[in-house]
C-alpha cells in the first residue's frame with residue numbers, strides 16, 4: 001500500500017502545482033484573482049480601449065447619470081462628472097494610477113527589500129541586531145502616516161506619492177525577508193546542505209532564495225493592499241495625484257461637492273477602491289490558506 | 298586493521314546565557330574515548346540528554362570540541378571543511394523529512410551533493426545517482442520526485458542515498474531508524490548490513506532500541522550524563538554490565 005501512495009494523483013504534483021490546486025479550490029480567492037487580472041489588463045491597456053478621452057470636457061453632458069438610470073445615455077455607461085468627462089474612461093485610466101502604480105511601487109519596494117533583507121538575514125551579531133531594532137521602530141509607525149511625512153518632505157504629487165509608498169513599505173519587506181531567511185537557516189536541511197559541502201553563497205542561492213517565494217508573495221499582497229489604500233488616501237487628501245489626473249482617491253475628493261446631486265461620481269470610484277483592496281486581500285488569504293493546506297499534507 | 302576513527306578524551310561544554318553577564322555551563326560530553334574500525338558497528342546508547350547527539354555532531358563537525366581530539370584514519374583534519382571530510386564521514390538526521398528541501402527534486406539534491414564535493418562531470422554524476430538509487434532499492438524515476446511524494450521509509454532511503462553517494466568510510470545514524478515501523482526498519486537494517494559486508498563501511502549507530510543494538514552492533518558504548526559507563530563488545534556489555542545504571546537500562550530492554 002505504501003507504493004500506491006506514490007502514484008496517487010494528489011502527491012504526484014510539483015510543489016507549485018500543488019499550491020495552485022489548493023488555491024483554486026477556494027472560490028473567493030479565485031474570484032479575487034480574476035478581478036485582479038482584469039484590473040491589471042485595464043491598467044495596461046486602458047489608453048487604447050477607453051471609449052472616450054478621459055480628459056475631454058463636454059459641456060453638453062454635465063453630470064449625466066449612469067445609463068441604467070432614466071436619463072442616462074448608452075454612450076456614457078457610468079455617466080459623466082461635473083465637467084462632462086466620461087466617468088467610465090476616467091475610471092479605466094484610473095486603474096493604472098491607483099492599481100498599476102501601487103504594483104510598481106510595491107515591486108520596487110520588494111526588490112530593494114529583498115536585497116537589504118538578505119543582507120540583514122545572512123548577517124548576525126550587533127550590527128544586524130541594531131538594524132533590526134531600527135526596523136521594528138519603523139514598523140510601529142502606520143504606513144499612511146509615514147507616507148504623509150515623506151510626501152510632506154518631498155512635496156505633493158503623484159510621483160512623490162510613489163516614492164513615499166515605496167519607502168513606507170520598505171521596512172516590512174526588509175523585516176519579512178530577514179525573518180524568513182533566519183527561519184530557513186534554522187532548518188535541518190540547511191545544515192544538511194552544509195554537510196554536503198555547500199558554502200554560504202551556494203546555500204543562499206540554491207536553497208534559501210527559491211524557498212523565499214512563498215513568504216515574499218504573502219508580503220507582496222499585504223503591502224499591495226496598504227499601498228492601494230495609501231495612494232487613494234493621499235489622493236483624497238490632495239497630497240497625491242493632482243486635479244485632472246483620474247486617480248480614484250482624488251476623483252472621490254473632487255466629486256465630494258456633488259454628492260447629493262450626482263452620487264455615482266463618488267460611489268463608483270469608492271466602490272472600485274473597495275473591490276480592488278478586497279480582491280487583493282482575498283488572493284492573499286487564499287495563498288496563505290493554500291500554503292497551510294499544502295504544509296499539512 | 299587500522300582505526301578509521303580514533304577519539305581521545307573528547308569533551309564538550311555548552312554555554313548558555315542565562316542573564317546579561319551570567320551563563321550556565323552544560324557538560325554535554327566528558328572524557329569520551331573510543332575507536333572505530335572498518336567494517337565495524339559501534340552502538341551508542343543512553344538516556345535522553347546523555348550527549349549522544351553531541352557526540353555525533355562533534356564527529357561530523359557541526360560542533361567543535363573543547364577538549365580532546367578526533368583522528369580520522371590517523372590524521373587530524375579540520376572538520377569544518379565539510380568538502381574534505383564528507384567523503385569520509387557522513388551524518389544522517391533523525392528526521393529525514395526535515396533534512397530534505399521541500400522545493401527540490403531528489404535528483405537536484407543529489408546532483409548538488411556531487412557538485413559541491415566532487416569533480417565528477419554531469420554524465421558521471423547522473424550515472425552515480427542512478428547507481429546509488431538502485432543500491433538503496435529506489436527506482437530511477439524517483440529522482441524526479443519531490444520529497445513530499447515519498448513515504449516515510451522511502452524518505453529514509455533517500456536520506457541514506459544522499460549520505461552514501463559520496464562513498465563515505467563512516468556513517469553516523471542518529472536515531473535515523475527509530476521513526477520507522479518494525480518491518481521497514483528490518484529492511485533497512487538488512488540493507489545496511491549488506492552494504493557493510495560489501496564495502497566495509499563502519500557505522501556509528503545512535504539509538505535507544507537495545508534489541509536493534511544487539512542484532513546490529515559489534516561494540517556498544519553506554520553514555521550517562523556525558524560520560525562513558527560501558528564500552529566493549531556488545532555481548533560483553535549486555536551480559537556483564539559494570540554499572541548499576543547500565544544494568545537497569547539493559548534490564549529494561551529485556552521485555
Ligand SMILES: Nc1ncnc2c1ncn2[C@@H]1O[C@H](COP(=O)(O)OP(=O)(O)OP(=O)(O)O)[C@@H](O)[C@H]1O
Pocket residue numbers: 311312313323324325343344345346347348349350351352
Ligand atoms: N546547542 C546546544 N546548546 C546548549 N545546550 C545543548 C545544545 N545541544 C545540546 N545541549 C545540551 O547537551 C546535553 C546533551 O544533549 P544531546 O542532544 O547530546 O542529548 P542526546 O543524548 O542526544 O538526547 P536525545 O536522546 O534526547 O536525543 C543536553 O543536556 C542538552 O540540553
Ligand SMILES: [Mg+2]
Pocket residue numbers: 349350351
Ligand atoms: Mg539526540
